[in-house]
């Protein structure tokens with residue numbers, strides 16, 4: 001059976017997409033940009049009899065502000081998100097993360113909905129969304145629900161999605177003016193390459209003191225990992241090189257990397273220490289208005 005021996009469905013509404021997904025269950029897959037799915041089908045990692053293309057659902061492409069939330073439709077492409085003035089205004093670290101991903105051809109097709117739904121440990125948008133305190137809107141045969149981004153991925157390639165569930169949007173709260181965030185990522189080469197490790201940091205700084213922090217690591221654990229000890233160590237401190245270097249060492253200890261062709265376990269821990277220090281320093285500078 002050729003990898004493309006599947007029946008293609010083009011639902012015209014979210015309700016129809018969910019109904020088809022429930023009807024075909026594990027024998028189908030949803031497709032957004034197809035940049036992950038088609039690779040999986042071609043390599044034989046996945047086999048399905050039905051592909052349900054979500055690209056026709058134009059209402060899922062919108063990027064807008066909903067009161068105190070940035071709403072990113074699950075079908076908006078990575079390029080559209082990275083170029084959207086609203087994203088730069090509300091949470092520029094997301095655009096910063098996206099432009100490090102893949103190459104422009106992939107970003108012109110790939111979506112954030114797909115990046116979350118595949119549940120791959122080195123996916124780049126989940127950690128920065130978790131650092132922002134974001135959430136994922138899921139539509140299913142029984143209605144809509146909102147899941148905190150940190151609860152969305154359960155294990156490698158396993159998410160909270162059930163048959164018939166589709167991601168419809170990613171929601172990011174409008175950030176306080178006293179906060180700043182940064183995404184730092186290391187790859188084996190420039191250009192299109194998957195992360196060896198990434199660290200996303202979010203800080204709130206008031207009157208020279210860090211009052212809240214979130215640090216989330218990517219590609220060094222089965223799911224996006226919160227470096228809780230690292231984040232706790234900077235709260236109550238003034239931003240400074242030694243504070244961030246010590247915090248970086250804590251993040252390295254909290255990482256759960258594997259050894260693979262992109263790096264050994266120890267190498268990845270060493271990379272995390274550096275990335276966490278840089279991400280915290282950059283987030284602090286942004287929170288204090290020292291840099292954009």
Ligand SMILES: Cc1cc2nc3c(=O)[nH]c(=O)nc-3n(C[C@H](O)[C@H](O)[C@H](O)COP(=O)(O)OP(=O)(O)OC[C@H]3O[C@@H](n4cnc5c(N)ncnc54)[C@H](O)[C@@H]3O)c2cc1C
Pocket residue numbers: 029030031032033034035036037038039054074100101102103106109110111112113114115116117118122123124125161165166167168192193194195
């Ligand atoms: C050359 C290359 C480079 C890459 N580089 C990177 C990189 O640097 N960083 C990175 O994170 N990723 C990278 N990727 C992986 C991939 O491009 C991203 O994960 C992308 O965001 C997937 O989005 P998509 O819309 O193409 O998803 P698709 O391929 O359409 O789908 C991915 C998975 O999610 C499911 N799905 C898709 N949309 C939905 C939805 N709305 N609701 C429910 N389920 C859904 C599909 O069934 C499938 O299982 C790369 C891929 C390639 C081929």
